[in-house]
Amino acid sequence: MYRGREGQWAFYLHRISGIAIILFLALHVTEISSSMFGPKWFNALLKFEENPIFGLGLVAVAALVLYHALNGLRIILMDFTSWGVRLQRQLWYAVWVVYVVLGFPMLFIMLRHVFVGGE
Amino acid sequence: MAFRARRLEEAKRLSTSNLELAWWVFMRVSGVMLVFLVLGHLYTRAVLFNFHHDLTYDVVARNMSTVTWKFYNWLLLFLSILHGTNGLRYIIDDYLPSPRARVWVKVIVYTLVFLVVVFGTISLWAWNYTPVR
Amino acid sequence: MQVTLKILRYNPEKDARPHWESYRLEAEPMDRVLDLLHQVKWEKDGTLAFRKSCGHGICGSDAMMINGVNRLACKTLVKDLGTDVITVEPIRGLPVEKDLVVDMEPFFEAYRAVKPWLINDEPPPERERLQSPEERAVFDEGTKCILCAACTTSCPVFWVNGTYLGPSAIVQAHRFIFDSRDKGAHERFPALGSTGGVWRCRTAYNCTEACPREIPVTQLIEEVKRAIMFGQM
Amino acid sequence: MAHQHDVLVIGAGGAGLTAALYAAHRGADVGVISKLYPTRSHTGAAQGGIGAALGNVEEDHWEWHMYDTVKGGDYLTDQDAAEVFAREVIDAVIELEHMGLPFDRLPNGKIAQRRFGGHTKEWGKAPVHRAAHAADRTGHMILQTLYQQSVKRGITFYNEFHVLDVIFNEEGRAIGVVALEFATGELHTFQAKAIVIASGGFGRLFKVTSNAFTLTGDVQAILYRKGWIPLEDMEFYQFHPTGLYRLGILVTEGARGEGGILRNAQGERFMERYAPTIKDLAPRDMVSRAMYLEIKEGRGCGPNKDYICLDLTHLDPEIIEKKLPDIAEFSRTYLGVDPLKEPIPVVPTAHYAMGGIPTTLDGAVIKDGQGTEIPGLFAAGEAACVSLHGANRLGTNSLGDLVVFGRRAGLAAARFAQANTFVDLPPDATGPARELIEGLKGNTGGESPFAIRKDLQETMMENASVFRTEELLEKQVGILKDLFERYKKVTIEDKGDRYNADLVEAIELGFLLDNAEALVHSAKNRKESRGAHAREDYPERDDENWLKHTLVYREAPGKVRFDYKPVVITKFEPKPRVY
Numbered sequence A: 001m002y003r004g005r006e007g008q009w010a011f012y013l014h015r016i017s018g019i020a021i022i023l024f025l026a027l028h029v030t031e032i033s034s035s036m037f038g039p040k041w042f043n044a045l046l047k048f049e050e051n052p053i054f055g056l057g058l059v060a061v062a063a064l065v066l067y068h069a070l071n072g073l074r075i076i077l078m079d080f081t082s083w084g085v086r087l088q089r090q091l092w093y094a095v096w097v098v099y100v101v102l103g104f105p106m107l108f109i110m111l112r113h114v115f116v117g118g119e
Numbered sequence B: 001m002a003f004r005a006r007r008l009e010e011a012k013r014l015s016t017s018n019l020e021l022a023w024w025v026f027m028r029v030s031g032v033m034l035v036f037l038v039l040g041h042l043y044t045r046a047v048l049f050n051f052h053h054d055l056t057y058d059v060v061a062r063n064m065s066t067v068t069w070k071f072y073n074w075l076l077l078f079l080s081i082l083h084g085t086n087g088l089r090y091i092i093d094d095y096l097p098s099p100r101a102r103v104w105v106k107v108i109v110y111t112l113v114f115l116v117v118v119f120g121t122i123s124l125w126a127w128n129y130t131p132v133r
Numbered sequence C: 001m002q003v004t005l006k007i008l009r010y011n012p013e014k015d016a017r018p019h020w021e022s023y024r025l026e027a028e029p030m031d032r033v034l035d036l037l038h039q040v041k042w043e044k045d046g047t048l049a050f051r052k053s054c055g056h057g058i059c060g061s062d063a064m065m066i067n068g069v070n071r072l073a074c075k076t077l078v079k080d081l082g083t084d085v086i087t088v089e090p091i092r093g094l095p096v097e098k099d100l101v102v103d104m105e106p107f108f109e110a111y112r113a114v115k116p117w118l119i120n121d122e123p124p125p126e127r128e129r130l131q132s133p134e135e136r137a138v139f140d141e142g143t144k145c146i147l148c149a150a151c152t153t154s155c156p157v158f159w160v161n162g163t164y165l166g167p168s169a170i171v172q173a174h175r176f177i178f179d180s181r182d183k184g185a186h187e188r189f190p191a192l193g194s195t196g197g198v199w200r201c202r203t204a205y206n207c208t209e210a211c212p213r214e215i216p217v218t219q220l221i222e223e224v225k226r227a228i229m230f231g232q233m
Numbered sequence D: 001m002a003h004q005h006d007v008l009v010i011g012a013g014g015a016g017l018t019a020a021l022y023a024a025h026r027g028a029d030v031g032v033i034s035k036l037y038p039t040r041s042h043t044g045a046a047q048g049g050i051g052a053a054l055g056n057v058e059e060d061h062w063e064w065h066m067y068d069t070v071k072g073g074d075y076l077t078d079q080d081a082a083e084v085f086a087r088e089v090i091d092a093v094i095e096l097e098h099m100g101l102p103f104d105r106l107p108n109g110k111i112a113q114r115r116f117g118g119h120t121k122e123w124g125k126a127p128v129h130r131a132a133h134a135a136d137r138t139g140h141m142i143l144q145t146l147y148q149q150s151v152k153r154g155i156t157f158y159n160e161f162h163v164l165d166v167i168f169n170e171e172g173r174a175i176g177v178v179a180l181e182f183a184t185g186e187l188h189t190f191q192a193k194a195i196v197i198a199s200g201g202f203g204r205l206f207k208v209t210s211n212a213f214t215l216t217g218d219v220q221a222i223l224y225r226k227g228w229i230p231l232e233d234m235e236f237y238q239f240h241p242t243g244l245y246r247l248g249i250l251v252t253e254g255a256r257g258e259g260g261i262l263r264n265a266q267g268e269r270f271m272e273r274y275a276p277t278i279k280d281l282a283p284r285d286m287v288s289r290a291m292y293l294e295i296k297e298g299r300g301c302g303p304n305k306d307y308i309c310l311d312l313t314h315l316d317p318e319i320i321e322k323k324l325p326d327i328a329e330f331s332r333t334y335l336g337v338d339p340l341k342e343p344i345p346v347v348p349t350a351h352y353a354m355g356g357i358p359t360t361l362d363g364a365v366i367k368d369g370q371g372t373e374i375p376g377l378f379a380a381g382e383a384a385c386v387s388l389h390g391a392n393r394l395g396t397n398s399l400g401d402l403v404v405f406g407r408r409a410g411l412a413a414a415r416f417a418q419a420n421t422f423v424d425l426p427p428d429a430t431g432p433a434r435e436l437i438e439g440l441k442g443n444t445g446g447e448s449p450f451a452i453r454k455d456l457q458e459t460m461m462e463n464a465s466v467f468r469t470e471e472l473l474e475k476q477v478g479i480l481k482d483l484f485e486r487y488k489k490v491t492i493e494d495k496g497d498r499y500n501a502d503l504v505e506a507i508e509l510g511f512l513l514d515n516a517e518a519l520v521h522s523a524k525n526r527k528e529s530r531g532a533h534a535r536e537d538y539p540e541r542d543d544e545n546w547l548k549h550t551l552v553y554r555e556a557p558g559k560v561r562f563d564y565k566p567v568v569i570t571k572f573e574p575k576p577r578v579y
């Protein structure tokens, strides 16, 4: 493995998260669209997905989306400002700070949904 | 540093190779919009609701029947699909060196994506909530 | 001090595929990796092949991957590596010809594609064309490039996508596009704006980290992107 | 494989590329053979600048430049060459600018110029700003710019082809070249109407040198081996005063041009004693000798008292970072010395061959003291000797030499090609080159080329560098004889075809030995001190007997013959050289 630094890992992670999201999105849309076939079918599907495996999968996708979104903003700053490139490393760390700040509450709530169940 | 075309032929020559630039800009513009759309979607669906238990046909259908949400979701669908598919195109171009394989994979991917969009759009407008008893 | 030099060897006349070979060497902390390669070549195994010329980072012959990062062998001192196990591999993304020697032709093809020469058809004045120190400073960084290919062959996009011009060629384009004397920006645009052009750059920064001339490569690439964008819209 | 070009240029440094461009400009079909990728040529290492009396900073005249060149060359400079040079280099610099060379600029937009060793105004009164520069990478920019123009013109390049032989017909006209393709090990023949040699110098003869590993005087040796082509003024080899301690990597004279000072262990600015007027900016031979003397008399710096300190600490850090960024970096990288804070340890380093293949003002190679031209053969750059530099080259005059005489050689070659036709190569043109290769691959004598080269470089440094005596040179003649014997038994490990660097280095070692032979014998022959040639046993310049160029021929291995060529004197009568 080439020993690249922050930029390289930011790129790989952005790419991997992008692929994962588009794959999930395709499934997700198909799934929701299946509502066309009526509530029975749809509710059955939702029931099936109550399995925590799916719940965790969803959490993972949400985590990837959050990274992709924040790093996407980092990329945009680098592309359109004169200082973004100079501060790219700091920006990447900032991405992780914001990631934790936004991500932790979200993670907490979502995990509770998965494991604690509804009231 | 003068890029602006001064003559017609020049403008033509330049315009032919503008496509990649347009996509590049689109990725950024759509990206910014998606931040709000996707994170909003995530928030309303996964955080406000207990998506894992409370999400039922009823809940979704009631929500989906308002025009605002229809439009919101459709924009989300459209932009993220376009953004994601163009991203996939970049990736396919990068990792598939053989032009033949590239064409085939792209044909398949674009067809699937097209079907997903059509399917999604139809179903989106099909939501019409009448509570099931 | 004793160091272990591991070299990825490949001789197409003998080997089916590249393989690692290790050499125990006596080295000084101030030795260049190039000195170690010479020690192997001159004292242990004369069949080792690598390029070199100037020995002080100015000719661009000896870019190679040292301990996982692209560098010039003649500009990397043993002490700077901070370890006594040193691995050396050919740069990636160009066909390996023998040991550390790669085929540079694709690299120079990209170089030629961006028309790396001053384009200005107006008849020149009697004396020099005038240019203010400020105008000169705008493109200074790019003029330092020694065409060593360390940047291009560190780029994760270039490794997998042979059609990408690569950062080095874009640096060359920058050097001319931002030269106040140059009038040919639009002639370079087709190559730069095509599918293999600047838009392929994913801002991975390996190029900037790798450049032995400390050129802010990514910065220049981004400036070229913006120049094209604002010139077009 | 066989190739054909009207004009064939050997070498893609500054001289070769200029020649190729101008020959192509005249309509010739040009091919360039280079054992390196063109941009790897050592012209790219040149730092300080290119001297031309542009007068952008202060008043300057080509006559002053000519005078400085002649005086710097200790009056061995051919004054017709110096005049042509000082006039034409002005246009050449402007032309380089038009080609796109990014010179540093003055606030008024003109090309910036700096001071350099030996360049003065009003016939030696004070240093003058004459060196046009692009930071401290002027040579790099010249090489890049010329290569860019060659690419634009679509000139044919044969990169990584090693020239092993030049072919002549019975009338002594140069008709072709044989070269080894590094990638495949194949021998190629090149048929040409005119051939321009621009293959650079041979600094690798010495242990401490600023020159690249590849500067081994190949084509000088190839011609010298023929026996009937001489080499001129080989005894004059320049040692640059400021090479990085132990490594020899160059610190440009521009560092002193910007105000740097040489100091001995006591911190004394010793050049005040040797050259009271221009001090640290005296010509290189004088400064190098002064440094040697300081070290010899125990005033060297460091624990072993074996180097001199180049002090830049009093300069504005801005100047160092802006105008001398590369040398600051070399010092930091290779010595761990920050020039902003500490003086840089330096020693004289083998730098430049004033001598080489003798030519006319148009670059035509000549074969005797009467100036008889060899048809179809031209030379320019460091490989050649028009005798612009005489006994000692001034800083910045080599880059000028490349473009002025490279251009003249290119144009003359194109003219020759227009007036003449191709000559068929002999059926086995590659014969001698093949024998050379097979001989080396077949040798089993067990001598390592590395060991021979090391001994050669060390003994040349000891016996034939800055100071010379009859005794030392005699000793070196004996050592060379021994090294030639050992070379006959040289054995290489790599017997393959592709990228056989082992073979190439062994061939280059053979060429180096020939250059050494020519240099040492010429030095032993010249019984005076002049410019870079300093004989302790003959400390005075002797115009009566030695105001002439040496031409050295190889009669048989280890046996040489001398001929002489008069020095052309037009404007300036030889005078004692004081600064």
Ligand SMILES: Cc1cc2nc3c(=O)[nH]c(=O)nc-3n(C[C@H](O)[C@H](O)[C@H](O)COP(=O)(O)OP(=O)(O)OC[C@H]3O[C@@H](n4cnc5c(N)ncnc54)[C@H](O)[C@@H]3O)c2cc1C
Residues within 6 Å of the ligand: D010, D011, D012, D013, D014, D015, D016, D033, D034, D035, D036, D037, D038, D041, D042, D043, D044, D045, D046, D047, D048, D049, D050, D051, D138, D139, D161, D162, D163, D164, D198, D199, D200, D201, D210, D211, D212, D215, D218, D219, D250, D252, D351, D352, D380, D381, D382, D383, D395, D396, D397, D398, D399, D400, D402
């Ligand atoms: C460190 C340094 C700094 C210098 N600074 C200055 C300065 O500031 N100002 C100045 O005026 N001068 C300077 N000089 C001197 C000047 O740079 C050189 O003398 C000059 O560049 C030589 O140019 P060239 O074209 O003759 O040869 P080079 O640039 O050395 O090129 C030689 C070419 O010949 C080719 N070649 C050689 N042998 C063969 C073969 N057998 N087959 C095929 N090809 C072959 C090589 O591949 C190469 O392309 C400096 C020199 C050095 C070493």
Ligand code: HEM
Residues within 6 Å of the ligand: A014, A015, A017, A018, A019, A021, A022, A025, A065, A068, A069, A070, A072, A073, A075, A076, B027, B028, B030, B031, B032, B034, B035, B038, B039, B080, B081, B083, B084, B085, B086, B087, B088, B090, B091, C201, C202, C203
């Ligand atoms: C949420 C806000 C989002 C932002 C701000 C964003 C931003 C970006 C940006 C700027 C790029 C271009 C990267 C580059 O050129 O270097 C990109 C690429 C990409 N995006 Fe997004 N994106 C977002 C959401 C999405 C979504 C929802 C998907 C999936 C459907 C997605 C999939 C991709 C893919 C596959 C790529 C290509 C990655 C690559 O080429 O390496 N993105 N994104």
Ligand code: SF4
Residues within 6 Å of the ligand: C144, C145, C146, C147, C148, C149, C150, C151, C152, C167, C168, C171, C210, C211, C212, C213, C214, C215, C217
């Ligand atoms: S930009 Fe830097 S790394 Fe890339 S080729 Fe030029 S000098 Fe080498």
Ligand code: F3S
Residues within 6 Å of the ligand: C154, C155, C156, C157, C158, C166, C167, C200, C201, C202, C203, C204, C205, C206, C207, C208, C218, C221
């Ligand atoms: S590593 Fe490659 S992706 Fe761009 S920033 Fe450098 S060229």
Ligand code: FES
Residues within 6 Å of the ligand: C051, C052, C053, C054, C055, C056, C057, C058, C059, C060, C061, C062, C063, C072, C073, C074, C075
């Ligand atoms: S040998 Fe010239 S750059 Fe390393």
